[in-house]
Amino acid sequence: MTTSMPxxxxxxxxxPAWQETVSREDLRxxxxxxxxxxxxxxxxxxxxxxxxNFDLHLALAVQGGLRWLRVPLPPHDPSYxxxxxxxxxxxxxxxxxxxxxxxxxxxxxxxxxxxxxxAWPVDRFPLRKGEDGQAYPLLEQEPYPFVTVSGQGVHxxxxxxxxxxxxxxxxxxxxxxxxxVLRLDTQLGYTHKGIEKRAESLAPTxxxxxxxRVSGDSTVAGAWxxxxxxxxxxxxxxxxxxxxxxxxxxxxxxxxxxxxDLGYLCNDVGLSxxxxxxxxxxxxxxxxxxxxxxxxxxxxxxxxxGVAQGLTVRDCQSLQAECATLxxxxxxxxxxxQEHAGVQDRYxxxxxxxxxxxARLGLVGxxxxxxxxxxxxxxxxxxxxxxxxxxxxxxxAQGDVAARVAVRFDEVFESLRxxxxxxxxxxxxxxxxxxxxxxxxxxxVGWVEGWRGEVFVALELGAQGQVRRWHPEDVSMSNWPILxxxxxxxIVPDFPLINKSxxxxxxxxxx
Amino acid sequence: xxxxxxxxxxxxxxxxxxxxxxxxxxxxxxxLWRRFGRALVIRHVDAGSxxxxxxxxxxxxxxxxxxxxxxxxxxxxxxxxxxxLVTGPVSRHMEEALRRTYAALPEPRWVxxxxxxxxxxxxxxxxxxxxxxxxxxxxVDVVVGGCPPTPLQLLEGIWRAVTSARGSILxxxx
Ligand code: SF4
Numbered sequence: 001m002t003t004s005m006p007x008x009x010x011x012x013x014x015x016p017a018w019q020e021t022v023s024r025e026d027l028r029x030x031x032x033x034x035x036x037x038x039x040x041x042x043x044x045x046x047x048x049x050x051x052x053n054f055d056l057h058l059a060l061a062v063q064g065g066l067r068w069l070r071v072p073l074p075p076h077d078p079s080y081x082x083x084x085x086x087x088x089x090x091x092x093x094x095x096x097x098x099x100x101x102x103x104x105x106x107x108x109x110x111x112x113x114x115x116x117x118x119a120w121p122v123d124r125f126p127l128r129k130g131e132d133g134q135a136y137p138l139l140e141q142e143p144y145p146f147v148t149v150s151g152q153g154v155h156x157x158x159x160x161x162x163x164x165x166x167x168x169x170x171x172x173x174x175x176x177x178x179x180x181v182l183r184l185d186t187q188l189g190y191t192h193k194g195i196e197k198r199a200e201s202l203a204p205t206x207x208x209x210x211x212x213r214v215s216g217d218s219t220v221a222g223a224w225x226x227x228x229x230x231x232x233x234x235x236x237x238x239x240x241x242x243x244x245x246x247x248x249x250x251x252x253x254x255x256x257x258x259x260x261d262l263g264y265l266c267n268d269v270g271l272s273x274x275x276x277x278x279x280x281x282x283x284x285x286x287x288x289x290x291x292x293x294x295x296x297x298x299x300x301x302x303x304x305x306g307v308a309q310g311l312t313v314r315d316c317q318s319l320q321a322e323c324a325t326l327x328x329x330x331x332x333x334x335x336x337x338q339e340h341a342g343v344q345d346r347y348x349x350x351x352x353x354x355x356x357x358x359a360r361l362g363l364v365g366x367x368x369x370x371x372x373x374x375x376x377x378x379x380x381x382x383x384x385x386x387x388x389x390x391x392x393x394x395x396x397a398q399g400d401v402a403a404r405v406a407v408r409f410d411e412v413f414e415s416l417r418x419x420x421x422x423x424x425x426x427x428x429x430x431x432x433x434x435x436x437x438x439x440x441x442x443x444x445v446g447w448v449e450g451w452r453g454e455v456f457v458a459l460e461l462g463a464q465g466q467v468r469r470w471h472p473e474d475v476s477m478s479n480w481p482i483l484x485x486x487x488x489x490x491i492v493p494d495f496p497l498i499n500k501s502x503x504x505x506x507x508x509x510x511x
Numbered sequence: 512x513x514x515x516x517x518x519x520x521x522x523x524x525x526x527x528x529x530x531x532x533x534x535x536x537x538x539x540x541x542x543l544w545r546r547f548g549r550a551l552v553i554r555h556v557d558a559g560s561x562x563x564x565x566x567x568x569x570x571x572x573x574x575x576x577x578x579x580x581x582x583x584x585x586x587x588x589x590x591x592x593x594x595x596l597v598t599g600p601v602s603r604h605m606e607e608a609l610r611r612t613y614a615a616l617p618e619p620r621w622v623x624x625x626x627x628x629x630x631x632x633x634x635x636x637x638x639x640x641x642x643x644x645x646x647x648x649x650x651v652d653v654v655v656g657g658c659p660p661t662p663l664q665l666l667e668g669i670w671r672a673v674t675s676a677r678g679s680i681l682x683x684x685x
Contacts, residue, residue, distance in 0.1 A: 119602075135637075168557050192603075296570075
């Protein structure tokens with residue numbers, strides 16, 4: 001229990017964040033007021049405080065930073081008033097918190113399980129401290145109670161968990177009339193790997209390694225956010241050059257992912273030449289990573305206290321040269337797509353999320369910006385070196401596939417500009433701590449704008465500096481439900497295209 | 512259309528030749544030719560990966576690797592496939608789907624376990640949620656380690672699978 005804590009406490013570190021203890025009784029009122037002032041729910045999770053005591057935690061994005069609310073629940077009564085009517089994305093977060101830890105959201109709109117399919121019994125909660133994390137006796141997979149739509153001519157199309165293409169597993173249940181989608185109900189959780197349990201009692205260095213594998217396509221963002229959290233607990237800044245290099249890698253990660261997505265967005269409308277042209281560019285960029293740091297996707301480049309490799313002058317020159325080539329090539333491809341009537345016809349008005357809907361449901365990240373939700377941590381809460389570089393946020397208001405494509409193009413060009421800026425102004429000095437500060441107990445947060453959107457991390461280290469609780473949140477958790485709205489009224493064959501235009505992470509949401 | 516053609520011509524042929532010894536490559540292609548009529552069909556299953564391994568399987572489709580030219584193709588259905596490419600530590604929630612996909616593959620069939628996770632669970636290990644590797648669930652012919660393995664390592668693994676001892680004792684078409 002944390003009753004001895006002062007009411008509001010500023011957390012150290014690069015992310016502006018405050019932690020406060022809130023009583024269960026005050027929680028709803030506080031959330032309602034915060035929501036009215038424009039706050040957004042970033043994450044919701046729970047922790048086992050021992051002897052049948054549990055805390056609920058919420059992270060709210062507010063003006064100028066992050067408010068971490070800690071809500072001690074009374075012993076033997078791990079429940080709290082549901083918040084899904086205040087913040088739409090609380091729905092699945094509440095269900096996940098129940099599946100893993102047994103905290104119950106009273107009065108929630110739905111009680112279906114979310115992450116538990118039958119790998120553990122309904123009355124056991126793997127994240128509780130008393131559970132050893134080992135396998136439970138094998139249970140029957142429980143059928144998921146999908147929402148059904150009835151009416152004349154309505155039929156269902158079940159898809160997954162194994163899909164036709166090379167994609168992650170998940171189940172999509174379409175209710176359709178003819179070719180039109182009336183409703184989509186999604187069941188995720190197939191890739192649940194128990195990462196939060198796995199993290200318990202790891203040393204912080206091992207944790208960073210795991211954090212880079214929550215969602216492999218966002219390894220830099222995931223590892224950086226976790227590194228921020230540890231560094232904030234240890235109370236020591238990383239060398240300035242290291243922060244610049246981390247940002248450089250984050251922009252490279254954004255660049256290669258956007259190039260790949262743009263390729264698939266060509267492929268999904270039958271323009272295979274576009275696919276090949278984009279993927280040839282992506283492959284070249286991946287090989288550059290290989291030659292610079294020895295890993296095509298920059299895994300394990302973010303270390304506690306800095307980055308794994310400094311860059312030589314020659315490395316910087318080759319990156320600069322590559323930026324110039326990419327800029328030229330991507331401009332040509334952008335023209336190609338814009339002039340292609342067939343492509344534009346498939347993109348325009350497809351999978352539309354209006355700005356009003358986006359605001360109501362809390363769409364964020366890349367997809368949010370394509371629906372006029374002007375939030376980008378690099379602009380809204382910039383850390384070093386983003387503050388200096390003055391990032392130009394890409395936004396569109398149309399909210400369709402075309403808008404999400406346009407935001408990707410804008411962000412490719414902005415990332416190329418940033419990479420050049422970072423290289424030109426790269427501070428000299430070390431790029432890693434020379435010695436490790438002593439480990440200690442404490443709490444910290446990390447918050448990074450990955451290519452898909454924000455990656456948030458809450459961390460608590462125990463007395464010997466080992467992990468007590470680590471909760472990473474990929475933006476996918478909040479954005480997945482909105483895909484169900486985006487496909488309504490569209491035709492089934494456009495689903496792969498709409499899905500790709502969001503390109504959300506299954507692994508990142510399943511944990 | 513003219514613009515697209517122009518762009519394709521400007522880029523030219525991007526596919527590359529491999530660094531493996533020519534003789535090895537020929538053995539491989541002959542094996543492919545004999546057993547599969549030069550069309551080895553692959554089905555991929557993500558059994559709980561972090562999606563890093565998928566990035567490299569996607570990258571195999573980059574023009575540099577000339578996959579179709581080598582006689583490899585990904586299939587939408589396991590029923591048309593000769594080889595199963597499995598990633599991830601096998602999450603408990605994917606165990607059943609993996610078993611069923613494997614069962615749907617016609618004989619003869621090969622299984623390649625991809626990545627450190629596919630080998631033994633990797634960073635995720637064995638737990639209430641992970642089974643700790645593909646071979647815990649279905650028979651595996653070849654393991655391609657790495658986190659994630661590169662496209663060339665994947666190709667090499669596929670090649671080892673179809674030229675493996677188990678492969679060569681199977682009846683071969685005339
Ligand atoms: S081997 Fe590495 S890249 Fe592949 S799924 Fe496992 S953690 Fe991800």
